[in-house]
Each structure stands twice: as structure tokens, then as C-alpha cells.
Amino acid sequence: MISIDDPDLRVVVWSYDDTEAASAALARATDWNPDDPAVLRHHLALPGDVVDTAAAVLAQDDWILRPGGRADELSVSGLTPLVALRVQQLDALHCSQETSRMAGLAQRHGGETFGWDALQRGPG
Incomplete structure (x- = not known):
């Protein structure tokens, strides 16, 4: 089993276009191994005052909400970048x-x- 903090993880598939089907993203992913577990990451940004509420909702299904992600890179104004x-x-x-x-x-x-995006262990 892998951990979300595994240092050997690398991005193997991504879809940053809302119009792209997940099946299309997975079909073009040459490094993804469908037999191995992956860390699925969803990038979002929320108002700071709802982050704890959202984290509690997501935790019910074993999601962990952390600062960072693509929204941080995109400099989203007024929202907290999260993954x-x-x-x-x-x-x-x-x-x-x-x-x-x-x-x-x-x-x-x-x-x-x-x-x-999704991460799996690199070869080795």
C-alpha cells in the first residue's frame, strides 16, 4: 500500500480540463499502472472560512484536505488553494x-x- 506522503510518488496522469473525460485522460497516460493503487488529488480553492467544514465533509470518505495545489500556482484571488x-x-x-x-x-x-491528477510510485 502507498501513502499520500510517499516520497517516491510522481504524477502519472492528469486532467486539468473540465471538458476532458476521465477515460480519455487515463487512456493517454503512458506511465499509469491500473493494477497499482494511486493517490488521487483534486485541486480546488475555497474561501478560508469554509476550509474546516469542507475538510470534515471530505474526511468522512477518507479524503485529506491540505493547502497547496494548482490553485496556488494560478494565484486565485480571495480563495485558499487546496488539494x-x-x-x-x-x-x-x-x-x-x-x-x-x-x-x-x-x-x-x-x-x-x-x-x-494521480500519483504512483516511480519505477525502481
Whole structure:
């Protein structure tokens, strides 16, 4: 099993375009191994006063919410850049479901989403 803090993790698949299907992202991912667990990361930004609430909601399904992610790189004004992380087997259906869930969470709390990526251990 892997951990979200495993230092050997590297990005193997990503989809930062809301219009791209998870199945298309996974199909173009040459380094992704569907048999191995992955750390799925959803990038979002939320108002600071709802971060604890969102973290509690996500924790019910083993998601961990941390500062950082793509929103930090994009300099989103007035929102706290965050990344939601969870170890899981990666497939198109579950990726799509979680993407929809994160979008709903962000919308309900006045935030935005910025796509997802997944990490697995590098060769070696």
C-alpha cells in the first residue's frame, strides 16, 4: 500500500480540463499502472472560512484536505488553494464521480475546482 506522503510518488496522469473525460485522460497516460493503487488529488480553492467544514465533509470518505495545489500556482484571488488527497484504485468511473463531487463541494462553498491528477510510485 502507498501513502499520500510517499516520497517516491510522481504524477502519472492528469486532467486539468473540465471538458476532458476521465477515460480519455487515463487512456493517454503512458506511465499509469491500473493494477497499482494511486493517490488521487483534486485541486480546488475555497474561501478560508469554509476550509474546516469542507475538510470534515471530505474526511468522512477518507479524503485529506491540505493547502497547496494548482490553485496556488494560478494565484486565485480571495480563495485558499487546496488539494484533496486519497489513496485508491484508479478507474474512469470513480475518477469521474469524485470530480463531480469536488465540483459540487466547491460550488456549494463559493469555491472553484482546477482539475485532478494521480500519483504512483516511480519505477525502481
